[in-house]
Amino acid sequence: MKIAACVILYYPKEDDLQNISTYLPKVEKLYVYDNTENKTLKSYFKESNPKIMYFSDLENKGVSTRLNQACNQAITDGFDFLLTMDQDSSFTEENLVKYLIAIQNYPNIESVAQFGLEYDPDDKKANDNEIVAEEDYELITSASIINLKNYIKIGNFDENLFIDGVDFDYCFASLQKGLKCIRFKNIFFNHSLGxxxxxxxxxxxxxxxxxxxxxxxxxxxxxxxxxxxxxxxxxxxxxxxxxxxxxxxxxxxxxxxxxxxxxxxxxxxxxxxxxxxxxxxxxxxxx
Known part of the structure; x- marks a missing residue:
């Protein structure tokens, strides 16, 4: 499974930048899109890891535009899947490994638009005996893994939305195309609720x-x-x-x-x- 990841930054704090280390080892490439309007972190990322590609035009272009840029870049680079992350989200290594294994073992993966997880403000552990794959058309952007072959069929994230609802729109657009959105219940990632x-x-x-x-x-x-x-x-x-x-x-x-x-x-x-x-x-x- 050839997988890249992307994260969208907006005036990130140090803790937000540290979250990247929780998933970077498990992907082949990370695309960092920075929506911060008055400064760039180019030098920070240039020195951090050769896996990372950093993009900044000193404009806040929201979520949908950046997701489209990331998907198209990942397709150009030959990836099959793209993990999409918010800056305030992170994984435990155990939960991320279980997530990737669950995707690899999922039957008829070609029928799936994206996968997602449950989220929790704490580092809640997954229970192998309770992991269940369910259709769910309310997956949030963070920790979703997009099937890039089906992204081409579905079309772009709707840039009319900018932020909020971008993820649900993509779920509904997937359903219109006869594709599934799958959530693995009882695998968790850490996500801020506000x-x-x-x-x-x-x-x-x-x-x-x-x-x-x-x-x-x-x-x-x-x-x-x-x-x-x-x-x-x-x-x-x-x-x-x-x-x-x-x-x-x-x-x-x-x-x-x-x-x-x-x-x-x-x-x-x-x-x-x-x-x-x-x-x-x-x-x-x-x-």
């Missing part, structure tokens, strides 16, 4: 404090706008999947609104997201 806070909500006048994971305010814009976009694109084709996606995303949006320390900023992003969707303003957020 910013962990303990505070009260707007609904309880901020009196009852709970631990919640919140995202940056700008992500509310993309969540709202892109959920509307995916509903328009796939709602009539996959109503059950879209209903489930809307329910989860709306829950996340409401949690962020209710537990935000600046609720008006979140509401403003939500309002602009709806307006931009109605006016067909997609891609990167514009003031």
């Amino acid at each position: 910013i962990k806070v303990k505070r009260g909500s707007f609904k309880t006048f901020y009196l009852l404090k709970k631990e919640k994971y919140l995202c940056a305010p700008i992500r509310i814009y993309y969540l709202v706008r892109n959920t509307l976009y995916l509903e328009k694109k796939y709602g009539a084709i996959f109503p059950e999947y879209i209903a489930k996606l809307k329910k989860r995303n709306n829950s996340s949006i409401n949690t962020n609104l209710n537990y935000s320390s600046n609720i008006f900023e979140y509401f403003n992003y939500k309002r602009k997201a709806i307006s931009d969707f109605k006016n067909n303003r997609m891609g990167k957020y514009q003031d």
